[in-house]
Amino acid sequence: MAKHICGVGGEEFASEQEYVDHVCTRTNLKATHPFHAMGPDFEEIQRGAVQRGKDRVEREKAEKPHGKPNA
Amino acid sequence: MAATVEIDEANGAGQTLTHNISNTNMGNTDAANLDPVANPITPGNRSFVKYQKIHVTAMGGSSKIDNLKVWRTGALGGAATHVTNARTASYGGAITYATPTTSAVTGVDQAMPTAEPGSANVGISGSLSGSLTGTGSSDYIAHQIVTNAADTAGSTSTMNYQYDETA
Numbered sequence: 001m002a003k004h005i006c007g008v009g010g011e012e013f014a015s016e017q018e019y020v021d022h023v024c025t026r027t028n029l030k031a032t033h034p035f036h037a038m039g040p041d042f043e044e045i046q047r048g049a050v051q052r053g054k055d056r057v058e059r060e061k062a063e064k065p066h067g068k069p070n071a
Numbered sequence: 072m073a074a075t076v077e078i079d080e081a082n083g084a085g086q087t088l089t090h091n092i093s094n095t096n097m098g099n100t101d102a103a104n105l106d107p108v109a110n111p112i113t114p115g116n117r118s119f120v121k122y123q124k125i126h127v128t129a130m131g132g133s134s135k136i137d138n139l140k141v142w143r144t145g146a147l148g149g150a151a152t153h154v155t156n157a158r159t160a161s162y163g164g165a166i167t168y169a170t171p172t173t174s175a176v177t178g179v180d181q182a183m184p185t186a187e188p189g190s191a192n193v194g195i196s197g198s199l200s201g202s203l204t205g206t207g208s209s210d211y212i213a214h215q216i217v218t219n220a221a222d223t224a225g226s227t228s229t230m231n232y233q234y235d236e237t238a
Binding site: 002003004005006007008016019020031032033034036037038045046047049050052053054056057 | 136
């Protein structure tokens with residue numbers, strides 16, 4: 001069975017779920033905590049991703065042709 | 072809140088997955104976070120191929136992660152090139168993991184972009200238009216350095232892994 005290793009603390013797990021649920025011995029944070037995963041710049045990274053998503057949704061809305069009712 | 076995203080790397084015959092890698096150093100061994108000084112690529116050879124993926128461990132209340140892109144910023148040393156399976160068109164589906172070696176890998180033959188691609192070049196569930204609406208991972212990003220016999224070790228550049236998030 002494939003092993004899962006926490007790249008920060010080095011702990012080993014038999015499953016991905018065990019990795020996701022663990023509290024890292026080095027950061028004292030869960031693997032799902034954004035600081036653990038993305039470091040001190042996590043807010044900037046998240047903000048950028050959300051902004052790109054928002055910009056794309058707005059761009060797609062603007063490009064959508066207006067629907068016309070059937071005659 | 073927003074999504075939590077990490078980069079994972081698979082190594083070995085057993086596809087051991089190191090989560091949240093701290094670097095993508097390329098070298099003459101199959102290991103995550105490798106020491107490139109201790110494992111220099113033999114000039115004229117390829118590095119061990121890397122299999123990495125973008126992994127969403129928590130959605131943080133967002134509804135979708137998509138538009139995955141990977142590219143390298145910065146020049147390589149000498150006449151080295153950087154190949155990958157990442158591509159913006161004619162994506163052949165998710166690449167199957169194989170124990171990394173220094174040989175060429177079928178499908179890992181595109182030039183790694185050196186600027187942000189205009190559209191997704193990393194697939195999700197085998198498609199460039201795929202998305203994650205819950206926790207999960209992208210398809211594997213496979214990449215490898217191809218060196219020339221006259222190349223010398225020591226070049227540094229930056230790998231970029233980008234995603235869009237819809238709240």
